[in-house]
Amino acid sequence: MAITPQATARFVLVPTILLTVVGYYGSILWTIGLSFTPSRILPVSRWAGLDMYERLLSTERWQVAYTNLFVFGGLYIGFCLAAGLLLAIALDQGVKGRSVYQTIFLYPIALSFIVTGLAWRWLLNPTTGLQDYVRSLGFESFSLDLLSSPERAIFTLVIAGVWHSAGLVMVILFAGLQSVDQEIWRAGRVDGIPRHRMYRHVVLPMLWPMVVTCLVLLGMNVVRSYDLVVALTGGGPGFSTDVPAKFIVDHYFERQSVGLASAAATLLLLTVVVLFALVGLLRRRGEAA
Amino acid sequence: MTPAGRAGRIGLYLFLVTTALFFAIPLVIVVLTALKDADEARGASIFLLPRSPDLEAFSKAWSSACIGRDCNGIGGRFWNSVVITALATSISLLLASLNGFALALWNLRRAGLVLGLLLVGAFVPYQIMIYPLVRMFAVGGIHQTLAAVVIVHVLFGLPILTLIFRNYYVGLPPELIKAARVDGAGFFQIWRLVILPLSLNVAIVAGILSVTGVWNDYLLGLIFSGQNWQPMTVSVASLSATASSGVPEQNVNMAATLLTALPPLLLYLLSGKYFVRGVTAGAVKG
Structure with a gap:
C-alpha cells in the first residue's frame, strides 16, 4: 500500500515534535524536578522539598538580581517605548532624509548585546571616556562615573539597552503610523482638530496592538538579559547589577549549585508565565477597545 | 510657512540630529579607537581623532591577540x-x-x-x-x-x-x-x-x-x-x-569588537x- 501524501506530511513533523517534547518540555520538567533536590555539582534525586527555594529567597544576591529584573526591565521598556514613539512620530512629519535617519536609529538592533556592552563600557570608562571629554570642555566637576557605583551601575544597562532596542520600537510604530488611513487625518483637519490632539486621542489608540508587540519583544530581551550584563558590568560592582539570567548560569556552571540554580530558573519561568498572562489581558483589552 | 511652523520644523530637525548623534557615537568611538595605537588609545580622550590611523590593531586582533592563554587572535x-x-x-x-x-x-x-x-x-x-x-x-x-x-x-x-x-x-x-x-x-x-x-x-x-x-x-x-x-x-x-x-x-579590543x-x-x-x-x-x- 502506498503512503498517502497526508501521512508523509504528518511524518515530516515527527522530528520537530520529538525535539520539542524532549528538548523543551523534558528539560523544563527536569529542571523543575531538580529544584526540589539538594544537587550540587551533579544531579541527585534525594527529595529536599522547598529547601532550595527557602535558601534562594534568603540569598541576598538573588534578591538583588530579582529586583534588578524589574528595575532594569521597567526602565528599559519604558524608555524604549517613549523614545521609539517620539522618533516614529518625528519621522512621520514628512522629514527630508527619512531613510538615513531610520538607518541610523535602527542599526544597533543588528549588533549583539555583547558588542553593545563592550562599546558602551569603553564609552563610559572614567579615564578617557565621556566623563573626561565633558570635563575637558570646562565642566571640571562633571561626574558620570556610573560603572563603579553600585547604586547607579544599573542605569548603564538601561542606557545601553535603550540604545540597542529603541530603533526596533520606532520601526514597528512607524509602520503603524504609515498605515493610518489618510481619510482620518483629513477628517481631523476638516473638524479643525490640532495634529497633536489627533495623535493622542485618535492615532495612538489605533497603535495599541503594535505597542503590545513591542512589549513582548522587549520583555523577552529583559528576561534573557545575560549578554549585556556580562559585557557591560559583569554583574558588578559586587553583584549590584546581577540579573536572574546571570545568577542562574553562574550557579549552574561556576558555583556548582545545581539545585539552587534550578529553583531560580523555575521562579524565573513562573515570573514569565505571570507576565505573559498580563500581556494576554492587555491584548484582549486592546481588542475590546 | 508661519514663523511658529518654521520654529517647529527647526525643533524637529534638531531633535532628529541630536538623537542620530546619540545613536552614531558609540560606533564612531569604536572605529576611532580601533584605528589608534595602544598608547594613544589608553592615554588620550576617546573623542580625539587618531594621530596616524592604521589597521595594526585589526591585524593583531585577527591573528595574535591573546584570549586566555591562546594567542592566535580571533580570526x-x-x-x-x-x-x-x-x-x-x-x-x-x-x-x-x-x-x-x-x-x-x-x-x-x-x-x-x-x-x-x-x-x-x-x-x-x-x-x-x-x-x-x-x-x-x-x-x-x-x-x-x-x-x-x-x-x-x-x-x-x-x-x-x-x-x-x-x-x-x-x-x-x-x-x-x-x-x-x-x-x-x-x-x-x-x-x-x-x-x-x-x-x-x-x-x-x-x-x-x-x-x-x-x-x-x-x-x-x-x-x-x-x-x-x-x-x-x-x-x-x-x-x-x-x-x-x-x-x-583597548585598540585591539575595539578592533575585535x-x-x-x-x-x-x-x-x-x-x-x-x-x-x-x-x-x-x-x-x-x-
Whole structure:
C-alpha cells in the first residue's frame, strides 16, 4: 500500500515534535524536578522539598538580581517605548532624509548585546571616556562615573539597552503610523482638530496592538538579559547589577549549585508565565477597545 | 510657512540630529579607537581623532591577540562562527519550511496544537532548559562539540522560523497543491516543485533572522560550543576581560569588537527592508 501524501506530511513533523517534547518540555520538567533536590555539582534525586527555594529567597544576591529584573526591565521598556514613539512620530512629519535617519536609529538592533556592552563600557570608562571629554570642555566637576557605583551601575544597562532596542520600537510604530488611513487625518483637519490632539486621542489608540508587540519583544530581551550584563558590568560592582539570567548560569556552571540554580530558573519561568498572562489581558483589552 | 511652523520644523530637525548623534557615537568611538595605537588609545580622550590611523590593531586582533592563554587572535573564531551560523541556519530553514508546509496546507488534525507546543519554546527563558540539555549532550557524548551547539541553535530557532514559513504558506491559494495532487504528486514532490520556488522572499526574511540570531548569540555558544568551536562573541568577551601582560590594549579590543559586529551590520545595510521584516517577524502574533 502506498503512503498517502497526508501521512508523509504528518511524518515530516515527527522530528520537530520529538525535539520539542524532549528538548523543551523534558528539560523544563527536569529542571523543575531538580529544584526540589539538594544537587550540587551533579544531579541527585534525594527529595529536599522547598529547601532550595527557602535558601534562594534568603540569598541576598538573588534578591538583588530579582529586583534588578524589574528595575532594569521597567526602565528599559519604558524608555524604549517613549523614545521609539517620539522618533516614529518625528519621522512621520514628512522629514527630508527619512531613510538615513531610520538607518541610523535602527542599526544597533543588528549588533549583539555583547558588542553593545563592550562599546558602551569603553564609552563610559572614567579615564578617557565621556566623563573626561565633558570635563575637558570646562565642566571640571562633571561626574558620570556610573560603572563603579553600585547604586547607579544599573542605569548603564538601561542606557545601553535603550540604545540597542529603541530603533526596533520606532520601526514597528512607524509602520503603524504609515498605515493610518489618510481619510482620518483629513477628517481631523476638516473638524479643525490640532495634529497633536489627533495623535493622542485618535492615532495612538489605533497603535495599541503594535505597542503590545513591542512589549513582548522587549520583555523577552529583559528576561534573557545575560549578554549585556556580562559585557557591560559583569554583574558588578559586587553583584549590584546581577540579573536572574546571570545568577542562574553562574550557579549552574561556576558555583556548582545545581539545585539552587534550578529553583531560580523555575521562579524565573513562573515570573514569565505571570507576565505573559498580563500581556494576554492587555491584548484582549486592546481588542475590546 | 508661519514663523511658529518654521520654529517647529527647526525643533524637529534638531531633535532628529541630536538623537542620530546619540545613536552614531558609540560606533564612531569604536572605529576611532580601533584605528589608534595602544598608547594613544589608553592615554588620550576617546573623542580625539587618531594621530596616524592604521589597521595594526585589526591585524593583531585577527591573528595574535591573546584570549586566555591562546594567542592566535580571533580570526579562527570568526570561521567557527561562520560554520555554526551556516549549519544552524540551513538546517533550521529546511526544517522550518517543511514544517510550515505540513502545518499550513494539509489540514492535519491537531496542527494548531503542534504549532502551539512549538511556540511555547520561543517565549520560555533558555535558562530553564540549558542544564538538562547539557546533561543530555553529555550522555550522548557530544557535549561541547559542533553538533551540540548547532542542535541547540536549531532547537531554539525553530519555533519562530516555522511560524514565519507557516504564516506565509497559509496565504497561498489551496488550488496550487490540489492541482499537483490530482496529478499524483507526493508531499516532497509538491514541496520541491511548487512550494520551494515560491519561498525565496520568505526564506530571505527567515534567513536574516536566523543568521543575526545565531551570529549574535553568546549564551548558547558559551555553554555548548567548547574550546574548539568557540564562536566569536564568546572570544571577544573574554578577550576584553583578559589583560595581556597587565596592560589592556583597548585598540585591539575595539578592533575585535568591530570585526564581530561587521557581518550582521553589513547584512543590515545591504538587505534593508528584508532585515526590518526579519527582526520584526518575531513579533507576529502566534
